[in-house]
Structures are given as structure tokens and as C-alpha cells.
Amino acid sequence: MSAPESTTASTTPTSSTPTSTPEQPRANAILKEITGGNVLITVLAVFLALLIGGVLIALTNEDVQAAAGYFFSRPQDTFLAIWNAVSGAYVALFQGSIYNFRRDDFLTAIRPLTDTLTYAAPLIVAGLGVGLAFRVGMFNIGGRGQMLIAAAAAGWVGFSFELPWGIHLIVAVIAGILGGAFWGGIVGLLKARTGAHEVILTIMLNYVAFYLVAYMLRTPGLLQAPGQVNPKSPPMLETAIFPSLFGPAYKLHAGFILVILATIFVWWLLNRSSLGFRFRAVGENPNAARVAGMDVKNIYVYAMLVSGGLLGLAGVMQVLGTVPTGFSSGIDAGIGFDAITVALLGRSRPWGIFAAGILFGAFKAGGYSMQASQGVPVDVVTIVQSLIVLFIAAPPLVRAIFFLPDGTRRRRRTTPIVTKEVAAK
Template identity: 55%
Template sequence: MSTQDPTDGPPTADRSENDGSRADEAAKPTSTDQSAGEGATPPPAAAPAGGGLVKDDSSASVARRIFSGNGLVAVLSVVAAVILGGILIAATDEATVAASGYFFARPTDTISAGFTAAMNAYAALFSGAIVNPEAEGVTGMLYPISETLTVATPLILAGLGVTLAFRAGLFNIGAQGQILLGATFAAWVGFTWHLPVGLHIVVAVIAAIVGGAIWGGIPGFLKSRTGAHEVIVTIMLNYVAIYLVQYLLTQPSFQRPGSSNPISPLVDDSAMFPQLLGPDLRLHAGFLVAVAAVVVVWWLLGRSTIGFEFRAVGANPHAARTAGINVTRATVLVMVIAGALAGLAGVAQVSGTERALTSDIAASFGFDAITVALLGRSTPWGTFFAGLLFGAFRAGGVAMQTQTGTPIDIVLVVQSLIVLFLAAPPLVRALFRLPDPGRPRRSRRQQRRRAATVSTGGAA
């Protein structure tokens, strides 16, 4: 017995191939016709669609699956958002606006100025996010990619927490609060416990996992025991976490001595992640933790029994309960693990870049993680690459504004447009003229009609 993931597309190609095989069986001569004698002439077989090129038809089915899959829709959503972002950049560019004053006299000037403005902005975005060939030294050239990976680390970890909940049919909107609780636990261990190098960072990571797991387990428990909707509970817990951290930062045990600002003491050096590319670049070993988390979640969902239970509950909880799966336990456990992953994003902030706890240490990572999970189609590796993309947007947006004067808000607009297109796959397919996976192709329909005609004629 196999279950189909809720994120998988409809298996139209396989269904069509089965229909084609049944059509071929219907077109074969029956045993009565074969026993009519050696001299009997068998009825003509129906010609397969496409001139009998079955191999080409199979290749077309593979191409159809590629060009109608969810992955391509996600990629084209990004492409469409970037194109629209370029139009907005051109519309706000001074040279383009000036050239538009005589558009009907020389329209190419306006188009050229707008295209140049968009290309310059995206070139600056690229150089600020991937590599800067004009920088001096290896450190300057690697600085953009190191910033992208650094910013992407909490996005990937929090996105995995949202992804795991999505696959179990739950909406984890509370990654923001789970990041804050994970950061709070990690920071407290970091500046109060003075442990040896190596052990201290491990204990801080475990503390962040515990903090996030507790905050994620609360909505899971309430969902399974009382039926409370996880969306409402997680949103409310976000606000509880924000005000809880603000309160703790006013207490002597959490506030930095001699400071009136709501900020914690600095965590010990032993509780910091090692720098991967030297002291001049911010990339730390937390990125390796994020990669390891992706592998673990991939194995959990695709290779473990409990992951199968999560996916079964997400596909149909009633059928899963009938099959003997403990839906209550699965609901609580998936939210605990999702909260733990978001808690890792908190320790990536405290022990990776910030080194102290503040009320805004989570920034907007918890909310951006929802978009990352959506763009990643609720798959671990898709979430990983979506996190890298959004990390590149954040890191390169600063360089784009500095070099070209383009407002950094354009990056937020592009991210919002990505969400818009992801929420409307038919719109993306219409824009790029992609086939609808839920609609059989004309050649398949013709093949079935021919097979039905031959079968009816043979019976007559």
C-alpha cells in the first residue's frame, strides 16, 4: 500500500500510459480470431498515435511531466517575479522617466533606459550576493557569498520547521516565536554556563532545540487534545514570545550589567560557532548545522517509519487513524520537531552572528520561513535552495541600493510577488503556456477513440 504525498502532482502521465496499454490490449486479435486457421487474415491493428512512434510518445510523456511539475512552476514563479520587479525598477528610474516624456517620438530610448536600469540593479544584486569580481583580494571577492550563506542559515532552519509541519497537514505559523525561545535558551546557556570549548556550543545548541521544541509542542498538544486550530495558537504564541523576551531583558538575570538597554550579556567565546572562512567573514559553522538538518529531515520524511506516519496523517488523518496510526502522537511529535528546527535558527543568530539576545533577534526570519517553505514546495532540499535564494536577496539588496540607488524595498516586492505566483499555479502556467497536468493531451484522447473503434469493429 502506498500513499501519495499531498505535495506531489497528479500522476497524469502514468494514468495516460496505463490507458494506452489497455488500448493496445483492446487492439490485439482475440483467441477466437487466432483459432480461425493459419490462412485467416488477422484484423488490422490500430496505428498508435503519433504515427506509431511509441518511443517518441514516451519521451513526450517525460517532457510533459517535467514541464508541468510543481518544481518548474516554482522556478517560473521566481522568473515572473524578477521580470515584474525589473519593470518596477525601470518605472522608478529617473532616466527612464525622463525618456518617457517623448516616448511616442523615440520609444526605443525609454525601453533602452528601462532595460539598462533593471540590468544594472540586478547586476549589483548579483555582485552583492554571489561574487564581486571588482573587489580587492580573495576576502573581498568571497564576502558576498559568505553573507548570502550566513543570512540563509536561519531561513533554511526555520523553513524546515514550516516544511515538516506542512507535510503533516499542519500550518506552523509560529516559527517566529520558536526562534525567539530557541535564542533565549541558547543565550542563557551561553553567558551563564562557563563550559570548555567544544562542549559549550553543543550544550547551547541542545538548549535551543529544547526551547524551540517546547514552544512548538504547545500548539501541537492543544491541537491534538482540544482541537484548537494551530494557526491561531501559533500566531498568538508569537506575540507571547515577543513580550516574554522583552520582559526577560528587563530582569537582572538577563540584562547586561551597566546597560539600560534591553540586551543580554555577551555569550562566551566557547559558545560561539567557529568561523568557516576566517575572522574577516561572518560565515560560521551554523551553516553546516543547517545542511545536516536538511539531510535529517529528508531522511525522516522519505526513509523512516515516523516520516511515513507524518505524511499519511497529512494526506488523510481519518484514513491514517483507520490504518492504526496514532494521529494524536504524530500531531504533537511533528510540532515538537518543527519547533526544534526553528529553535536551531535561534542559536544560529545568537551563537553565529549577534552574540547577544535582543527582542528583535529573530528579525522577520520566522515569517520569511513560510515563504521559503512554499517556494521549496514543502520538500527539504527545495527549502534549502529557496533559503539560499532569499538569503541572496537579503544580502544583495544592500549592494543594489548602495550602487544603483534602487530602493531595497524592491527586494520585498519581488519576494511578495513570488508568493503571489506560488499561490496561483494556473496563472503561471497561462503566462508561460505550460500544459495543464490535470488535462489529458489530444493525442491520448485520439488514441483511446481509435482503440475503442477497433474494439467495437472486431466485436461486430
């Protein structure tokens, strides 16, 4: 007589038991937390930054300080002075960046918007480069160096060769993109082959690029203008300059069309191409991507090539569009570091970066108007930008301020373990 079958389910896992994936690296987890928020958090972060900026404007305003001296006798004067200071500053910001309704005709009134788009163009493409690296799990903070090398390459082609109109501009743009891609590719190659951290590599290469370009600008026969004492390049030839989109009265040039095309390209690359799928897979978890058969080392090289090329395009915008009269070693204008802010605000999504670049371009264009008409220091705008990034990087803080539910929590789904004995029953 056979022994009775045991009715107790075995705890031995079978093939139906879910297998565990390699643990995600901590750096990638932090990066996903920063870039994985939603639109509401972004809007509220901007609102909070503007609110705190308004407090700073009020505290530094002389009329508010004077009215505060007799606050308890006439408090309405203090509140009126605060309103006038804050509203006047933000109205000036709007007039200097979007639309100046004090102008007589529409074409003149809309000119501030074209200035905003001009400032935003290099920020957007640089932010696309930084954001793409973020999606692969890499911190590309070498935008300054990549922009400088690209500017040197595009500028050299722009003033050294006499080519037909159209061809000259295309060759100069390609030279700049290749220069930025080469400088970024060095980082990817060293990380892939030696395991060196990209943050250290990009910081050091920023210094190498700066001093290399500064040396070439001081050396006759390289980048220095003939007969020029100061370290500055010759002006670009007319055939290598981005043409104006709306005439000489406006700063916006045809390079902004390249910005739109670059945004579409990055969106397609990340969301519709097989290479973009590998980029995102490595960014989510390089260990799991390696187990799936992906060549993670080559992905790092490809990502830095594309990222450096996009940042190089930002340098091209500066040399062939914004400052075509000759450039110095400060041609990057801090855009390489501002691009990190733009990429974070845009959540490393192409169209989010596009919108964030326009917002920061508006801050830059309107900041001068605030200072000129209201006497507000331009530093206040920088503080507002920094606060935006602070709140973007801390979604729990924004949720706590506005009493929002934590939308990241998900109910865990448990998968029962099915054994052979239970399946047989």
C-alpha cells in the first residue's frame, strides 16, 4: 500500500517562480528619482520659485523698506509697496521676454519673444545633450569643454575658408558637431575601456578644452585674428553665419530651425529607434542590460558621442549665430552648466527640455528688463532658476507643501508560488 500523498504545498521554487534581476546601481536610482516626476510637480516648482523670488524682490525694494518703517501706523502702505514692487518686476519680466504691450505696433511688441528664442536656442540643444546622457545613466557635466572645442572647429572653418553660400554654413556646422562629438566620445571611450567615472573625466576635459582654446586664441596662425592683441578670433565670413529669420531688426536666426530638428531627432532616437531602446535599457539598469546581451560599454561610447555632438551644436549656435563677430575663450557663456538645469527641469524628455529651455531663455531676456526698468538685480533671476531646480530635485518637498498624495507608491502585486503538487491537484 503506497503512502498517502502529502497535502502540504512544497516551498521549493519551480520554473514558474519569478527570477530576481540584478540590483540597480544607486547612482541610477538617484537619477531616476530626480528625472521621474510629473508635470504637476514641475509647474508647482516654478510657482514656488516665483513666489520666493517675489519675497526677495519685496525685501530688497527701497519703497517697501521705507514703508515698513511705519508699518503699524499705516500697514496698507507696506502692502501696496510690496504689490507694486513684485507686480512691477514680473510685468517687466513678461515685457522683456514675451510681449511688450507698450509698443505701438505688433512687430515691435513681439520682438522680446524673438530675443527669448535666441537665448533659448543653445540652451535647448545643450540640454538635449545632457538629458540624453542622463537617460543612459551618465552625468555629462563637460558641456563647457565640448562647446569650446565645437566653437573652435566651427569658427576655424567659418573664418578660414571661402566657400559658396549654403555649403560654407553646412560645413562649419558639421565641423562643430564633430568637434563636440569627438570631445564627448573621449569620455565615453575612457569610461568604457578603463572604468573611469565620467564626472571626473568631464571636469578635467573642461579645463583641457578651455586652456587649449585659450592657447590657440593667443597664437597667430591658429585662431587669433591677424594684428589682434587680445585673444580673439577673426569675425566669421558672411557665408558661414546663420541668416536672420525675420530681418536685421531681430536677433533670432535660422539656427533655431536646427534646434527644432534636433529636438525631433532626439525624441525619435530615444522613443522610436533600437539604439534609443538600448540607451534607455542601460540607463534603467546596466546590469540587466548586460544580462540581456547588450554591449553596455559601446552604449556608453555611442551615448557620449551623441551627447557631445548636441552640446557641440550649442557651441556652433554661439559662434555662427549669437556672436559671429569673433569669439574668445568665454564663448560658452556658462551654457554648458545651465544645460544641466534645463535637462533637470525638462525631466530629461526632449519636449520637456525644449519647454524648459524657452523658460530659461525668457528669464535671461526678461532679467535685463527687470533690472533696467525696476532696478531689480539680475541675481534674483538666477536665484529663481536655482530654486526651480531645488524643488524639481525634491518632489516629496513639493508634495508636502501642497499636501499632495504620493503618486509614486504602487500596490505591490504578489505572485503565488505554484509547485508541482499544487498544480497536480
